Amino acid sequence: MPRILVLYYSSYGHVRDMALAAAEGARSVPGARVDIRRIPETVPEAVRRSAGYIADDTPEAAPADLADYDGLLLGTPTRFGMMAGQVKQFLDQAGGLWARNALVGKVAGVFASTGSQHGGHEATLLSTQIPLQHFGMLIAGLPYSFAGQTSRDGIIGGAPYGAGTIAGADGALRPTETDLAGARFQGAHVAELAARLALGERMREAA
Template identity: 80%
Template sequence: MTRILVLYYSSYGHVRTLANAVAEGVRTVPGTHVEIRRVPETVPEDVRASAGFIEDDTATAAPTDLADYDAILFGTPTRFGLMAGQMKQFLDQAGGLWARNALVGKVAGVFVSTGSQHGGHEATMLSTQIALQHFGMLIAGLPYSFAGQTSGERIIGGAPYGAGTIAGADGSFTPNATELAGARFLGAHVASIATRLVAGAARLQAA
């Protein structure tokens, strides 16, 4: 089985919703096993409550867990065009994996949520990918074979660099059908690439 992790941080639930859709997409690819985990929260509980953050009982991951998977999809809200601090702190603790090249050759994808169309949506995808490439991961974006990319009927999240949703300035929007379809497509796309790489490695090992 090709093991795939969907790892996310979500303050208000938008990224968590995308994470579940990404996992749905992974499950459509035969021979895969997917797990959903979140990164640990760093905001004090009283601040979370006053800011209206969601309660989230999804199990957390540890940085060392990343080495156990063949592909990882990272989900984060935008913080001024960058990944959320919680995700950055998580990756900053993965130096041991970097030192032993534990993530080299694994497939990675990114999905994000921003308050507005021009609120750092694509910048967050691209800046997150920079960190992943330092680990030696292979980046899979959201290709134009996903037809929703070219929709002009409404403002939608997502880009060639990953899946996404627009939350609205007050967070009142929820991921729409096109955005959820993009997340599922990304999950299936990453899973398909990962399964082929795993199968190819197995054939080489057996030769």
């Protein structure tokens, strides 16, 4: 019965929409227990309001919470071709988990939102995986068995490195059904891998 954490930071709601889809996919795996949490905001409330950031009452996570889960789905907007600063700050606070190898062998996947098709989408997915690998986590991308990522019908987010969506320069675009399907697929993929690893561990202990 794997425990899966869908953890995200979202300014305008695109990443949150993807997170909800990823959680739906993870919950489709029998026995999976799935929690959705958001990364705490670091921007002052006055700035949030003036910039039009969404209100979000999703419970916040703390870095120590990561150790309680078998799988992680981490969502971030793209900021100049990299993860959002809020996500980096959150991961930077997980040094204690790194020091005691608390995340080694756990499964992780990354999904992202980008303003344009060439706005650093793949760079963000790949670079966000780097600290997760330092933690010893096993990275699960978006396999080509999800055929939607090869679609030529409209603007499609995502890559083999993770699910994604294109928000548009003004943020007016919302995740397409293909984008959301990719997030569901990746959510189920991470949960299935976590379940297999948990089963293997139980079998090893029983041997």
